[in-house]
Amino acid sequence: MEETIKLLTEAFGPSGEEETVRSLIKELIKGKVDRIFEDDLGNLFVLRDGPSPKLMVSAHMDEIGIIVTHIDDNGFLRLAPVGGVSPHLLPGQRLRFRDGVTGTVYYEKIKEWKELEWSKLYLDIGQSDAEGAGRMVSIGDPACLDQPFKVLQGGRYMAKAMDDRVGCAVLVEVINSLPEQLPQAVCFVFSVQEELGLRGARTAAYRYEPDYGLAVDVTLVGDTPKAQTMAVSLGRGPTVKVKDSSVFCHPLVRKQMIETAEKHEIPYQLEVLERGGTDAGAIHISREGVPSGAISIPCRYVHTSSEMVDSSDVNYAVAFLKKLLIRQWPSVEENNYG
Amino acid sequence: MLAELANLRGVSGNESAVRSFLAEKLDQFRTEISIDTMGNLLVRRGAKKNSPRIMLSAHMDEIGLMIMSIQKNGLLKFKPVGGIDNRVLAAKRVRIGPDGLPGVIGVKPIHLQKKEEQEKPFAEESLFIDAGFKDKDDAGKQVRVGDYAAFDSVCEELGDGFYRGKAFDDRAGCLILLELLLENDGLAFDAAFTVQEEVGTRGAAVAAYTLQPKVALAVEATAASDTTETESSAVSTVLGAGPAISFMDRTVMVSREMRKELVEAAESAGVPYQFRRFTGGGTEAGVISLSREGVKTAVVAVPCRYIHSPHSIIQEKDIRAAVKMIRTWLESRQ
Numbered sequence: 001m002e003e004t005i006k007l008l009t010e011a012f013g014p015s016g017e018e019e020t021v022r023s024l025i026k027e028l029i030k031g032k033v034d035r036i037f038e039d040d041l042g043n044l045f046v047l048r049d050g051p052s053p054k055l056m057v058s059a060h061m062d063e064i065g066i067i068v069t070h071i072d073d074n075g076f077l078r079l080a081p082v083g084g085v086s087p088h089l090l091p092g093q094r095l096r097f098r099d100g101v102t103g104t105v106y107y108e109k110i111k112e113w114k115e116l117e118w119s120k121l122y123l124d125i126g127q128s129d130a131e132g133a134g135r136m137v138s139i140g141d142p143a144c145l146d147q148p149f150k151v152l153q154g155g156r157y158m159a160k161a162m163d164d165r166v167g168c169a170v171l172v173e174v175i176n177s178l179p180e181q182l183p184q185a186v187c188f189v190f191s192v193q194e195e196l197g198l199r200g201a202r203t204a205a206y207r208y209e210p211d212y213g214l215a216v217d218v219t220l221v222g223d224t225p226k227a228q229t230m231a232v233s234l235g236r237g238p239t240v241k242v243k244d245s246s247v248f249c250h251p252l253v254r255k256q257m258i259e260t261a262e263k264h265e266i267p268y269q270l271e272v273l274e275r276g277g278t279d280a281g282a283i284h285i286s287r288e289g290v291p292s293g294a295i296s297i298p299c300r301y302v303h304t305s306s307e308m309v310d311s312s313d314v315n316y317a318v319a320f321l322k323k324l325l326i327r328q329w330p331s332v333e334e335n336n337y338g
Numbered sequence: 339m340l341a342e343l344a345n346l347r348g349v350s351g352n353e354s355a356v357r358s359f360l361a362e363k364l365d366q367f368r369t370e371i372s373i374d375t376m377g378n379l380l381v382r383r384g385a386k387k388n389s390p391r392i393m394l395s396a397h398m399d400e401i402g403l404m405i406m407s408i409q410k411n412g413l414l415k416f417k418p419v420g421g422i423d424n425r426v427l428a429a430k431r432v433r434i435g436p437d438g439l440p441g442v443i444g445v446k447p448i449h450l451q452k453k454e455e456q457e458k459p460f461a462e463e464s465l466f467i468d469a470g471f472k473d474k475d476d477a478g479k480q481v482r483v484g485d486y487a488a489f490d491s492v493c494e495e496l497g498d499g500f501y502r503g504k505a506f507d508d509r510a511g512c513l514i515l516l517e518l519l520l521e522n523d524g525l526a527f528d529a530a531f532t533v534q535e536e537v538g539t540r541g542a543a544v545a546a547y548t549l550q551p552k553v554a555l556a557v558e559a560t561a562a563s564d565t566t567e568t569e570s571s572a573v574s575t576v577l578g579a580g581p582a583i584s585f586m587d588r589t590v591m592v593s594r595e596m597r598k599e600l601v602e603a604a605e606s607a608g609v610p611y612q613f614r615r616f617t618g619g620g621t622e623a624g625v626i627s628l629s630r631e632g633v634k635t636a637v638v639a640v641p642c643r644y645i646h647s648p649h650s651i652i653q654e655k656d657i658r659a660a661v662k663m664i665r666t667w668l669e670s671r672q
Contacts, residue, residue, distance in 0.1 A: 016591035040552070041632035042593075067586055069615045070571045078571045080617040082586070119572060139613045140585030140597060193591060203632030 001314065002157070004028060004169045006149040009159035012098050014065025014082045014142040015193045018042050020098070021061040025168060025190055029175045042192040043204040046175060050185040053332050055325065056210035056290075057186060058201050058279040059167030059217065060194030063160065064303050065144045066095060068123075071134055075127035077103070080118060082142055083195030087118050089304050096146035101125055101136045103143075145305040155311040156234070162307035164194065166297050166314060167216040173318045174325065183328040191279055198246060201279035205286035211332045212253060213283030213292030216321060218299035218309070219244075219271050230273070234298050235310040237267030238317040241294035244273035246281020252330070253293035257320075260327055266320045271296055295320060339516070340501055340657065341493035343509040347433060349402030349486045350419050350537045353377055356398040356512065360531055363516060377533040378545045381519055384526035390552035392527040392671055393633075394518070394664070395542050395622050396511030397535030397558075400504065401646050403432065403487040405467070408478060412471030413444065416487060418462070420536030425459045426647040431490035434469055435481055440490060441469030489648035499654040500577075506652045507559035508535065510640045514557050517661050518668070525668045535622055539589070542622035546629035553596075553634045553671065555664065556623040559652065560584075560614055560639035573615060575641040578653045580610030581660035584637035586617045589624020596636040603667035609659035614639060638664060 007028075013021040022044050026036065035047040044061070064083035071077055081087075090105040103125035107116055123143070127133040149159040159165075171188050187208045192200035194217075205213065219239055222230030232239055240257045241249050261268040273296075284292035297317050300308040348356040357379050364371060364381065372380050379398070385391050401420035408414055414434070418424075428445040444466050448456065467487060471477035493503030515529045528549045532541035546554065564576040575582045583600045585592050604611035614637075627635035640660055643651040 016586070016593065039632050040634050041627070043632070067617060069617065070573075072571055080586070082591075139615060196591060199591075199628055200632075202628055203630070207631040 001169065001173055001318070002151060004172055005157060005159070005166055005314070008165035008169050009149050009161045011165070012096065012144050013061055013063055013161070014144050015062040015195045016082070017098060017142050018061040018192045021165070021168070022190065025061070025172060028172045032176050039203065039207060041200055041203055043200045044190040045204065045208065046188040046190070048178065048182055048186045050182040052184065053211035053329050054185045054187065054208065055212050055214065055329065056189055056205060056208050056283060057171060057214045057216065057321070058189040058191050058204065058283065059171045059215070060164045060191045060200065060279060061168060062192055062195050063144055063163065063165070064195050065142050067142045068137055068139055071130050071137070071139065073130050075125070075129050075133035077123040077125065077133065077137060079121055079123055084303055086303070087116050087121055088113070090121055093305055094146040095123055095143040097137060097141055097143045102146055147305040156308055157311060158306050158308045160305045160307065162299055162309055163218045163302050166218060166309055170216050170297070170314065170317045170321060174321045177322065178325060182325060186325055194279055198277060198279055198282035202282035202286065205283040205290060209287060210283070210290055212329060213280055213290045214253070214324070215279040215283070215292070215294040216317065217278040217294060217296055218302060218307070219273055219296035220276065220302055221298045221300055224300055232269050232271050232298050234300060234308070235312055236269050238313055238320055239269045239271035239296040239298065241271045241273070241280070241296055244276050244278060244281070246277030247284050247292060249280065249293040250284065250291035253291050256327065256329065257293055257295070257324065260323050261320060264319070264323050266316050266323070268320070269298070340510065340513050340654070341503065343513055344493040344503040344505045347438065347488035348398055348400055348505070349488050350399040350534045352486045353398040353533045357531065360512065360516060364519060367519065367522070374544060374548060376541050376544050378541045379531040380545060380549065381529040383519065383528065384524070391549060392668065393530060393546065393549050393551035393554040393626065394515050394527055395530040395532055395545065395554065395556050395626065396515045397508045397532045397541065397622060398512060399533055399536055400488065400507065401536050402489065405434065405481060405483055405485045405487060407483060408474050408481065409466070410474050412473045412477040414441070414467040414469065414477065414481060416467055419486070421646060423646065424462050424465065427465055428460050430648050432467060432487040433490045434467065434487045435485040439469055439480055441467045441487065444468040491648040496651070501652050501654060502649055504648050504650065506642050506650045507645050510559045510642070510652060510657055511557040514657060514660050514664065518665060521665070525665070526672060527668055532622060539620065539622045539625045543625035543629065546626040546633065550630060551633055554623070554626045555667070556621045556626065556635065556637045557660070557664065558621055558637055558639035559642040559645060560619070561645045562641035562643045565643055575612055575614055577641050577643060577651070578656060579612045579641070580604065581656060581663055582612050582614040582639045582641055584614045584639065587619050587621055587623070587637065589620040590627050590635055590637065592636045593634055596634055599670065600636060600638060600663065600667055603670060604663045607662040607666040609662045611663065
């Protein structure tokens with residue numbers, strides 16, 4: 001598991017450029033699936049056949065990053081955000097392009113820290129003129145944060161892009177350890193462009209037409225000094241999402257989840273996330289509506305270069321998802337409100 | 339033809355004049371044309387059944403105003419339709435309602451303004467349209483609440499190949515699609531002239547659902563920021579440097595492959611191109627790319643100064659270059 005998370009978090013994959021992550025995942029699950037295909041936006045569909053109902057389980061491959069908007073005469077690059085990136089977290093950070101070109105971010109002279117806007121930031125890739133820089137990077141090239149995966153004493157993990165490669169790792173682990181027969185069909189979707197507005201999950205849900213949707217993603221926590229109040233902590237188990245700004249999780253799905261966790265003595269926390277969304281937000285309003293929920297892995301410092309999760313939460317998330325997929329889900333008719 | 343298209347009044351939701359104009363120009367191809375319930379004009383050209391379809395889109399609507407109430411003194415209160423900077427409205431001429439009644443957006447003259455009023459832009463609430471009515475009754479005979487008002491600006495050529503006028507966003511795009519259709523040189527593609535882009539890319543969402551393209555290109559006008567002493571790092575596009583290829587805006591991430599295809603098209607057509615060096619703003623590409631199972635979508639836009647104002651400036655050669663570039667791209671995709 002640790003090795004999978006390391007591989008996936010260190011891979012390059014800002015929104016819209018998920019191909020490195022996609023290839024890695026295909027490699028990691030080789031031979032363990034019935035069918036596998038990609039769509040035009042780059043979503044990876046991994047299918048396990050089975051009878052109705054159809055479950056869709058989604059984790060997003062993309063991470064936040066930046067995109068180059070300008071190269072100046074002295075070889076400095078100007079940047080715009082890809083997804084929710086704060087300019088204040090970038091100075092002194094290293095950024096890496098797809099082909100490995102690396103640089104560091106710094107800023108123009110400012111009087112006060114709050115003046116630090118995107119227009120004040122630049123990336124230095126060690127070139128001294130536009131020509132040199134232009135040979136290495138083009139306008140429109142995205143870059144990701146550049147930080148290695150670390151295991152901390154006591155079993156916590158720290159890496160960039162934990163959001164949502166840790167979710168991808170959970171899916172990979174589950175795919176590789178599911179039994180031969182499943183009580184229902186499952187489609188694992190490794191989605192694209194979540195950080196830009198749940199885009200990949202939207203078209204993927206349209207295509208697969210699931211009866212139920214589940215997202216596996218990270219969530220914020222309230223267990224750091226003077227944090228915003230939130231009843232989720234690292235190390236107390238994965239969450240059963242109640243709501244975020246993109247979805248109210250369906251009561252029937254929540255019930256399945258809570259029953260499963262309690263039956264198998266998997267610790268869980270109820271998650272009420274005030275701001276933020278996940279793929280379930282796009283899945284649940286696909287076509288005629290899809291009852292959806294989400295398992296989240298508590299994560300500190302989300303959207304920074306050092307996102308932190310607890311290994312026990314990750315391992316429990318794997319166990320939780322596996323049990324959920326082995327469980328017989330209600331038929332679509334039973335779940336019909338009408 | 340750019341002037342003819344730009345002069346038509348077609349504020350979002352009221353695109354019929356533009357639609358009729360286009361339908362008339364395309365009359366010889368009327369079997370390819372359909373109009374959907376929202377008012378999108380769709381032209382399906384020549385693809386064989388089951389072959390992957392290409393969609394080009396350009397929106398017919400323009401920003402404008404809507405009359406919200408008639409005051410006792412006969413002056414008209416309005417709200418903007420689409421994204422308008424209040425500061426460009428003061429003292430501009432407008433045409434109201436289906437008959438195009440002339441009016442002007444009135445402002446308090448500088449003599450009567452208090453000092454603090456002089457220091458601030460006009461608030462939306464303080465603006466009104468004066469169309470020369472005696473009182474409410476008089477106005478009520480000719481204007482109704484809900485009537486549209488469009489900028490009153492007649493397109494003209496300036497210098498050599500520059501045009502000044504309103505609504506180049508996106509009549510420039512309409513012109514590009516129209517020319518490609520009129521060339522009729524055997525290329526298979528679908529053209530969508532869409533409605534209500536300026537109020538949230540509504541028409542394109544429906545058009546893309548109907549046309550079910552495999553790949554799509556939104557053809558737009560985009561803000562040029564080459565006029566003041568802007569630092570080069572903040573320039574989004576430049577007039578005269580060719581059509582701008584987007585890599586990202588608020589609504590879409592354009593794939594590396596599609597950007598490459600478009601760059602290659604421009605190079606092989608021998609026309610200049612530039613990147614849109616800005617990631618804000620929204621286009622129809624967003625909703626098209628998320629239609630059904632997802633559609634690979636890109637944006638090509640003609641740079642336009644003073645966009646979303648009654649007097650924008652555009653360069654004809656950028657439009658010509660866009661036509662050539664898109665034609666070459668279509669050829670490569672046949």
